[in-house]
Amino acid sequence: MSFTIVAEQVSKSFGKKEVLSNIDLAVKKGEIYGLIGPSGSGKTTLVRILVGMDSDFAGKVNVLDVAMPSMDVLSKIGYMAQSDALYPELTGEENLQFFASLYKLKKEERQQRIAYAAELVQLTPHLSKKVMAYSGGMKRRLSLAIALIHNPQILVLDEPTVGIDPELRLSIWNELSELKKQGKTLVVTTHVMDEAEKCDRLAMVREGKIITSGSPLELKQQYEAKDLEGVFVKAGGKRV
Numbered sequence: 001m002s003f004t005i006v007a008e009q010v011s012k013s014f015g016k017k018e019v020l021s022n023i024d025l026a027v028k029k030g031e032i033y034g035l036i037g038p039s040g041s042g043k044t045t046l047v048r049i050l051v052g053m054d055s056d057f058a059g060k061v062n063v064l065d066v067a068m069p070s071m072d073v074l075s076k077i078g079y080m081a082q083s084d085a086l087y088p089e090l091t092g093e094e095n096l097q098f099f100a101s102l103y104k105l106k107k108e109e110r111q112q113r114i115a116y117a118a119e120l121v122q123l124t125p126h127l128s129k130k131v132m133a134y135s136g137g138m139k140r141r142l143s144l145a146i147a148l149i150h151n152p153q154i155l156v157l158d159e160p161t162v163g164i165d166p167e168l169r170l171s172i173w174n175e176l177s178e179l180k181k182q183g184k185t186l187v188v189t190t191h192v193m194d195e196a197e198k199c200d201r202l203a204m205v206r207e208g209k210i211i212t213s214g215s216p217l218e219l220k221q222q223y224e225a226k227d228l229e230g231v232f233v234k235a236g237g238k239r240v
């Protein structure tokens with residue numbers, strides 16, 4: 001079995017407050033792995049450690065068999081943070097150009113990736129507008145396009161569809177499934193149970209601990225629940 005991301009006994013505190021406690025998880029190549037849990041349960045803190053943005057933690061994280069944080073692995077990860085890190089004075093296209101240039105893509109590939117990513121999130125008609133004139137949902141979509149710009153092997157998306165309307169959410173999830181079929185590995189955090197259903201495997205997080213994990217079907221069978229909300233409650237979580 002080839003695992004792309006392996007976390008062992010990961011713990012993290014802010015001051016005296018422990019926000020992650022002995023997290024173990026292993027994400028397989030080519031799967032969509034969901035982290036689901038209520039606000040404040042530790043999902044963002046965990047994904048920041050997985051992508052190497054936070055090195056101040058106890059335990060071990062390996063990505064592509066390399067201990068994190070690692071500069072070499074960074075370029076193989078596309079990370080979409082919860083808050084958009086965009087340049088409001090620049091247009092959508094200029095933002096994409098800027099991030100593409102960081103990865104030193106050749107001109108032709110850069111244009112091709114920008115066109116692909118913009119089309120994926122349905123921003124092509126808005127590329128020449130300044131980002132300051134974008135709605136919240138458009139900014140999320142641009143952030144997702146940026147995470148994809150360098151065609152990374154691994155995508156880590158922190159609540160990628162917040163503020164995005166249901167139709168586009170569906171089309172983004174369809175594309176995430178396509179990326180998975182291409183062999184990419186995806187980690188997605190969400191509050192939304194119907195999105196969790198689309199993941200191959202899930203870890204349910206509560207108060208910094210993984211309370212249960214497995215495929216949506218396995219979890220529903222194990223907890224004799226008709227939906228994932230029921231699993232979460234029975235596994236010891238509150239309502240998400």
Ligand SMILES: Nc1ncnc2c1ncn2[C@@H]1O[C@H](COP(=O)(O)OP(=O)(O)OP(=O)(O)O)[C@@H](O)[C@H]1O
Binds near residue numbers: 014039
């Ligand atoms: N820089 C920080 N300093 C102190 N506490 C922090 C910091 N960042 C996060 N926390 C705390 O860590 C806990 C976990 O936060 P985190 O953002 O990881 O949760 P989350 O599950 O991603 O929530 P949400 O779904 O709202 O984004 C929370 O109690 C939060 O207040």
